[in-house]
Structure formats: C-alpha cells, structure tokens
Amino acid sequence: MTITAVIAEYNPFHKGHEYQIRYTKERLKADYVIVAMSGDYVQRGTPALISKHARAEMALRCGADLVLEMPVSISTASAEAFAMGGVSLLDSLDIVDILCFGSESGEISALKELAEILVEEPEEYKKLLKSFLSEGLTFPAARSQALTEYFKNPRNFSGDDFDGVLTPLLNEVTQILNTPNNILGIEYCKAILRQGAAMQLLPLPRLGAAHGTAQTGQFRDGEELKNYWFAGFYPAEKPRWTIVVMQDAQTEPEVSSAAVFARLCDALSAGE
Numbered sequence: 001m002t003i004t005a006v007i008a009e010y011n012p013f014h015k016g017h018e019y020q021i022r023y024t025k026e027r028l029k030a031d032y033v034i035v036a037m038s039g040d041y042v043q044r045g046t047p048a049l050i051s052k053h054a055r056a057e058m059a060l061r062c063g064a065d066l067v068l069e070m071p072v073s074i075s076t077a078s079a080e081a082f083a084m085g086g087v088s089l090l091d092s093l094d095i096v097d098i099l100c101f102g103s104e105s106g107e108i109s110a111l112k113e114l115a116e117i118l119v120e121e122p123e124e125y126k127k128l129l130k131s132f133l134s135e136g137l138t139f140p141a142a143r144s145q146a147l148t149e150y151f152k153n154p155r156n157f158s159g160d161d162f163d164g165v166l167t168p169l170l171n172e173v174t175q176i177l178n179t180p181n182n183i184l185g186i187e188y189c190k191a192i193l194r195q196g197a198a199m200q201l202l203p204l205p206r207l208g209a210a211h212g213t214a215q216t217g218q219f220r221d222g223e224e225l226k227n228y229w230f231a232g233f234y235p236a237e238k239p240r241w242t243i244v245v246m247q248d249a250q251t252e253p254e255v256s257s258a259a260v261f262a263r264l265c266d267a268l269s270a271g272e
Helices: 014-028 050-062 080-091 108-120 123-134 140-152 168-175 180-195 257-270
Strands: 003-007 034-037 065-070 099-101 200-205 208-220 223-234 241-250
Touching: 003 014, 003 080, 014 034, 014 257, 034 050, 034 080, 050 065, 080 180, 099 180, 099 241, 108 140, 108 168, 108 180, 123 140, 123 180, 140 168, 168 180, 180 200, 223 257, 241 257
Parallel strands: 003 034, 003 099, 034 065, 099 200
Antiparallel strands: 208 223, 223 241
16 A cells, blocks of 8 residues: 655645646555645745635545645744654654655756755865855855855765766756755755655656637637647656647537646656
C-alpha cells in the first residue's frame, strides 16, 4: 500500500491542484492521498479566499482521502517554518511514503543538493554568504550568490559529473532560487533532512500554459457557440513540447481543453 501526501493552501483550490491529486493516484499508483492544508489563514497572515471547510470539501471531491488542518502558527509562517510544520505533521502519522509537491524544475537532485548545503552550512559557504551580505545584498540575493560561487569549486559538488567549467547545478542555481515552488521544494528537503523523516520527495513539474474563450456570434438551440483553446509547453522549466488544444464551435465541452492538455502531458511523460 502506498500513501502519498500533499502540503497545500488551496487558496483557492483549482484545476492544477485537481491534476496533482489525480497524478498521485493514476501515475504514482497511490492508494490514498493525504493533504496537510492551511486553515482560514494562509501565508503572510492573510485570510483565505474561501473557508477551510469548503476548500477541504473541494479536495475530497477531487480525490483526496483525508484533509488535515495545519495550525495557524504554521500556515502563516515563513516558507521554512511552513515546510517544517507540514513535514512534521505528516511524519507524525508514520504512514506517509511520498510527499508530492509542485516544482518549476521537476528535478529533485538539484533541490536536494542545495538543501544539503543550506542545512550543513559548510565553512566556505558561510564565508561567502557573509561576504555578500556585507556588500548590502538582501539575504535571498546573498544566498543565491553564495551558492553560485560555492558550486564553482568542483570539490563542492557531489551530483552530476563536473564538466570542467560549470556544473549542471551551477547553471540552474539562480533560476531555482528565483522560483517560488522550487524554493518551497528546497525547504521540504531541508525539513526532511533535519527531522530524519522517512518519506520520499517527488516533485511534480508545473505546466506553463494559458487559456481563453472566444465568442463566435453563432447559436445552436438558443446557446452561443464558442471557441475554446488552451496552449502551453511541457515541462515548464525546460520545455520540449508546445501543445495547443482547440475546440471550435462548442456550447460547453464535455472535457475541458486544459484536461486534454494535461492528459497529453501525462502521455508524453510516460513515453520518456
């Protein structure tokens, strides 16, 4: 039996969240999905757009099996504390096998590598961080610069083979640290390292996409026909495919263009 967990705000619950739950069950073959969700207050202390009970019901109706509320002290905290609290809650259940989270890069190795440095804080990294902070950089900018400089030394890199000039991770550090879901993914990695949690981490690549609806001025049985479209690329971080789904002259498609797009991405991922 496989139990997968998600840490989320669902503020509000949308199609991407539904896709994540479906992905864990269809692709990861999870028997059950547990969600650790923020309550009526979310990060930065703002009230949630929709009540916690309504958001929990949305998740359950879309395939989640259990929704647990995170304490307000966690749900309104920084990304680091949010991740620590969420992982701690799930780990205390002693049944979670996989923590699935959205990621712009979709590569767990780079996130783990960065998390290990931030947890261990080797002396060379601390000196670099202090140096950049003394130049007046903000902490996020100083951290990004320090990590970039740190990984310029091949001895500090334990991931893919060093190419003699720059490591694959070095090329991605700045981009990773400037994208919100990757940052939160690093915090999940840090939380698991610090707590010794047994669950595995699995990033779900976020999809880059846009959608629209166009009126046609044509009618059928009193209802106006519309053209629906959804365009996007996959994977979001390093696109290999551009997909456009068009549904012409429809009153209301039985299957949304976004759902067709998601299924195509699933098929492409399965064929890799």
